[in-house]
Amino acid sequence: MVEEPVMTERDKILTRIREALQVPAAQPGAHDARPATAAAPSSAIGEARRWLPKVGASFDEQLALFAKNAADLKANFQLFASVEELNAALVQLRVAENWQRVASHQAELSSRACTVLDLPVCWTDRGYDVLEMEKCDAGITECDALIAQTGSVLVTTRSAGGRALSILPPHHVVIARRTQLVADLTAAFALIQQKYAPDYPSMISFITGPSRTGDIERILVLGAHGPKKLTIFCL
Amino acid sequence: MDALFPRAGISMVHILERLGHRVICPEEIACCGQPPFNSGYFAEARSMAGPVLEALKTAEAVVIGSGSCGAMVKKFYPELFAGTPQAALAEQIASKTWEFSDFLVNKLGVTELGAHFPARVTFHDGCHGLRELGIKASPRALLRQVRGLELIEMKEAATCCGFGGTFAAKFPAISTAMGEVKCSSALETGAEYIVSNDSSCLMHVQGLLSRQGQSLKTLHLAEVLAQQ
Amino acid sequence: MSTNATQFQAAAEKVTGDLRQRQFIRTALGNYEIARDLRKASFQSWESARQTAATTKWQAINHLDTHLEALVAKLEARGTKVHWASNGVQAREIILAIVRDKKARSIIKSKAMTSEEIHLNDALEKAGFDVVESDLGEFIVQLRGEAPYHIVFPSMHLTRGQIRELFQKELGSTSSDSPEELTMVARQVMRHKYITADIGFTGGNFAIAETGMISITENEGNARLTAALPKTMVTLLGIEKVLPKLSDLALFLPMLATAGAGQALTCYNTMYGGPRQPGEVDGPEEWHVILLDNHRTELLADAEQRDALHCIRCGACLNVCPIFRNVGGHTYGTTYSGPVGSVITPHLRGLQDWKHLSSASSLCGACTEACPVKIDLHHHLLQNRRNAATEKPAFFERLGYRLLAFIANDRVLWLVAKKIGRLTQPLQHFVKGTALDPARAWTKTRDLPPLAPVSFKEWWRNRS
Numbered sequence: 001m002v003e004e005p006v007m008t009e010r011d012k013i014l015t016r017i018r019e020a021l022q023v024p025a026a027q028p029g030a031h032d033a034r035p036a037t038a039a040a041p042s043s044a045i046g047e048a049r050r051w052l053p054k055v056g057a058s059f060d061e062q063l064a065l066f067a068k069n070a071a072d073l074k075a076n077f078q079l080f081a082s083v084e085e086l087n088a089a090l091v092q093l094r095v096a097e098n099w100q101r102v103a104s105h106q107a108e109l110s111s112r113a114c115t116v117l118d119l120p121v122c123w124t125d126r127g128y129d130v131l132e133m134e135k136c137d138a139g140i141t142e143c144d145a146l147i148a149q150t151g152s153v154l155v156t157t158r159s160a161g162g163r164a165l166s167i168l169p170p171h172h173v174v175i176a177r178r179t180q181l182v183a184d185l186t187a188a189f190a191l192i193q194q195k196y197a198p199d200y201p202s203m204i205s206f207i208t209g210p211s212r213t214g215d216i217e218r219i220l221v222l223g224a225h226g227p228k229k230l231t232i233f234c235l
Numbered sequence: 236m237d238a239l240f241p242r243a244g245i246s247m248v249h250i251l252e253r254l255g256h257r258v259i260c261p262e263e264i265a266c267c268g269q270p271p272f273n274s275g276y277f278a279e280a281r282s283m284a285g286p287v288l289e290a291l292k293t294a295e296a297v298v299i300g301s302g303s304c305g306a307m308v309k310k311f312y313p314e315l316f317a318g319t320p321q322a323a324l325a326e327q328i329a330s331k332t333w334e335f336s337d338f339l340v341n342k343l344g345v346t347e348l349g350a351h352f353p354a355r356v357t358f359h360d361g362c363h364g365l366r367e368l369g370i371k372a373s374p375r376a377l378l379r380q381v382r383g384l385e386l387i388e389m390k391e392a393a394t395c396c397g398f399g400g401t402f403a404a405k406f407p408a409i410s411t412a413m414g415e416v417k418c419s420s421a422l423e424t425g426a427e428y429i430v431s432n433d434s435s436c437l438m439h440v441q442g443l444l445s446r447q448g449q450s451l452k453t454l455h456l457a458e459v460l461a462q463q
Numbered sequence: 464m465s466t467n468a469t470q471f472q473a474a475a476e477k478v479t480g481d482l483r484q485r486q487f488i489r490t491a492l493g494n495y496e497i498a499r500d501l502r503k504a505s506f507q508s509w510e511s512a513r514q515t516a517a518t519t520k521w522q523a524i525n526h527l528d529t530h531l532e533a534l535v536a537k538l539e540a541r542g543t544k545v546h547w548a549s550n551g552v553q554a555r556e557i558i559l560a561i562v563r564d565k566k567a568r569s570i571i572k573s574k575a576m577t578s579e580e581i582h583l584n585d586a587l588e589k590a591g592f593d594v595v596e597s598d599l600g601e602f603i604v605q606l607r608g609e610a611p612y613h614i615v616f617p618s619m620h621l622t623r624g625q626i627r628e629l630f631q632k633e634l635g636s637t638s639s640d641s642p643e644e645l646t647m648v649a650r651q652v653m654r655h656k657y658i659t660a661d662i663g664f665t666g667g668n669f670a671i672a673e674t675g676m677i678s679i680t681e682n683e684g685n686a687r688l689t690a691a692l693p694k695t696m697v698t699l700l701g702i703e704k705v706l707p708k709l710s711d712l713a714l715f716l717p718m719l720a721t722a723g724a725g726q727a728l729t730c731y732n733t734m735y736g737g738p739r740q741p742g743e744v745d746g747p748e749e750w751h752v753i754l755l756d757n758h759r760t761e762l763l764a765d766a767e768q769r770d771a772l773h774c775i776r777c778g779a780c781l782n783v784c785p786i787f788r789n790v791g792g793h794t795y796g797t798t799y800s801g802p803v804g805s806v807i808t809p810h811l812r813g814l815q816d817w818k819h820l821s822s823a824s825s826l827c828g829a830c831t832e833a834c835p836v837k838i839d840l841h842h843h844l845l846q847n848r849r850n851a852a853t854e855k856p857a858f859f860e861r862l863g864y865r866l867l868a869f870i871a872n873d874r875v876l877w878l879v880a881k882k883i884g885r886l887t888q889p890l891q892h893f894v895k896g897t898a899l900d901p902a903r904a905w906t907k908t909r910d911l912p913p914l915a916p917v918s919f920k921e922w923w924r925n926r927s
Binding site: 219 | 527730735
């Protein structure tokens with residue numbers, strides 16, 4: 001006797017989907033009284049770039065845009081001409097914020113920053129104790145890119161020492177290189193795919209300013225759960 | 236418009252005749268069928284709309300002095316009659332139907348009607364005219380040519396007044412609240428008249444204004460344009 | 464009228480009568496509007512962006528099976544455990560099984576409207592598990608024992624004073640009513656919860672088929688923490704959240720932020736591709752992703768309304784809807800409010816029980832205009848009305864329309880009706896606004912216009 005194979009929920013759902021899709025649906029935006037002036041384009045990488053806010057082509061324009069966005073977002077962005085100047089600024093920050101301990105990961109820029117700061121470090125590279133990280137005043141990481149269009153910092157588990165380092169400590173410090181500046185999100189996603197496919201980091205995050213909320217009377221408050229301060233030092 | 240606001244219709248006739256057109260108002264029909272349509276009773280809507288189609292068959296152009304009725308005929312009749320024997324006729328009628336201000340400005344190319352109406356007015360955009368038919372510029376183009384008229388835009392010009400047909404009776408509390416927002420916004424402008432291309436909106440707003448004892452009055456666009 | 468409809472009417476009456484609350488909502492949404500318009504204006508073409516977004520979602524939804532299979536294959540290849548739930552009951556069972564298996568003592572949640580949809584918190588609490596909402600707005604309404612007021616701004620209906628009192632009562636806090644201080648109170652409470660929670664629960668905004676990732680959009684960082692610290696991560700999302708390619712996010716993330724909150728981008732937009740991978744230093748050891756149907760396939764089968772599944776839950780339609788603005792989110796009495804809620808709830812929870820939501824609209828179309836993915840929202844409301852009336856016509860209403868058709872199409876009858884109206888209208892003055900008044904729904908708050916002494920048709924007849 002041949003038994004009917006038991007259908008899993010997956011099979012049932014996929015079957016329902018396939019049956020449903022046998023009847024075609026109208027093209028998108030068919031109802032619009034005033035259709036968009038451009039002809040309906042297919043979903044291509046270039047489309048986002050055509051419609052989203054324009055970003056200048058030159059490095060200087062992009063840098064200026066990033067700086068402006070960062071300022072609007074209340075992130076502290078500084079560009080340095082030399083390593084020495086960056087190091088001096090780090091020390092200044094340590095003193096101003098009265099840091100006692102920091103968390104970080106072993107990478108060229110972040111390790112050097114920690115050496116300069118000369119404080120106890122909670123390193124994430126070989127696993128760490130969350131309670132120890134919670135005691136840290138700042139988390140110092142590198143990044144994958146800086147995005148001019150939005151003033152965002154792109155981090156992954158691989159470029160920023162894991163998932164928690166860039167979100168748990170109350171002050172997130174990013175050490176970046178100016179060559180990491182890209183124009184827009186389209187470029188950022190292309191970078192991710194080029195750099196990591198097919199073995200992506202399990203977390204990829206766009207950080208756009210310090211953490212915030214508007215949940216109380218729509219009034220903006222910084223430092224909701226993530227870092228209250230975001231500092232981006234760029235060489 | 237027939238029973239409650241005949242002056243709007245009369246004004247339309249005068250304006251079109253002054254421009255040299257022959258106007259015919261079919262007597263056999265009275266309603267485009269939007270009330271049953273909006274409540275989902277399409278068969279009943281068709282029984283009202285069918286005679287309308289027949290009555291308008293021979294017209295060169297159909298001009299409607301209401302954004303909502305205009306939208307009903309122009310946008311929704313094809314949908315209402317799709318798959319029925321009158322489908323082709325519905326498409327045909329829809330393609331030659333115009334809302335009044337749209338007709339004057341975009342079909343006839345006329346904005347100057349020799350009108351004279353010295354008053355401060357604010358314009359209410361009826362939702363169906365605005366969002367189904369894309370009418371925003373034509374009423375304003377016409378009003379700007381009226382001698383002595385000062386047009387002040389209200390903040391909530393494009394916000395729904397809350398009439399919505401049977402909605403006003405089925406959800407009176409919400410309808411009234413929405414109307415109150417519209418009235419406050421109009422009153423803020425200091426205008427003497429609220430003008431619109433939709434009598435049903437005006438009826439609702441006027442009903443609230445009267446109850447509130449406000450002196451702000453409502454007028455149909457055609458009535459303003461017919462003033463000489 | 465169903466009980467839901469009666470409750471809706473009662474709630475609507477209450478809120479529309481509360482001028483303070485109405486003004487409060489309008490102020491909150493007014494601020495959003497200013498920011499949103501600024502952002503839209505910065506686009507090279509917002510309207511073209513909408514069309515591209517609509518087309519992308521159309522591709523995604525109309526090839527949903529293919530994309531879901533690709534998504535799941537990629538997720539499973541990296542160690543994610545994927546579950547399929549046909550309905551809310553199954554989804555709850557799956558989640559409860561995970562929670563029991565892990566012997567969880569503490570669960571921390573980031574915002575997930577689908578979890579509201581399946582009443583997850585209730586089920587977890589009844590089973591004896593402690594659940595904390597980490598999103599500030601959700602945390603606040605959870606303490607109040609209320610549903611979220613808005614799908615994006617859960618606590619927009621509350622003043623800072625009310626929140627201060629709430630924190631005082633429930634948390635023993637002595638903070639002032641400054642939003643800054645109140646936020647810090649919540650932040651403090653949450654730190655401990657993140658660190659000690661066994662299970663982190665999230666929703667998802669988008670599911671990328673090409674790379675097998677779930678994208679989460681937020682401002683506070685609570686979802687990032689929920690996905691970083693607990694040993695087990697559970698994510699619930701509707702099957703319709705699919706996007707074909709990673710690069711699609713370059714358009715959707717800014718559009719979601721713009722339409723939803725008037726921001727260029729929200730603070731954290733994060734793509735998760737799996738549990739902790741070999742070589743990674745932290746992250747959950749296990750990640751369970753639950754794909755929820757719950758009547759979405761039925762909506763899919765309705766080709767006319769299939770685009771309702773394009774929804775990215777931005778809340779823009781709620782923000783522009785004059786009904787929402789005057790009755791608020793709780794009046795709807797269901798998870799998804801505003802225009803999109805009024806369209807999909809009859810599909811998700813039953814047409815006859817929820818058709819009143821589709822009726823409670825003037826069909827102004829502001830929602831359709833605002834929707835970043837061009838869902839034909841207000842026409843869907845009309846289609847729901849048609850479907851409801853066809854399935855179960857209301858006897859007297861239908862009779863009324865038949866009568867109206869009969870009179871309107873007969874020149875003489877129409878004339879007679881007007882004459883009778885003119886004669887009896889003065890009588891209406893005596894019963895105006897009372898129970899005897901047939902036009903009471905109107906006259907309670909508005910004056911009726913007088914019937915014109917000479918109607919248009921009579922004028923027309925006389926001149927020819």
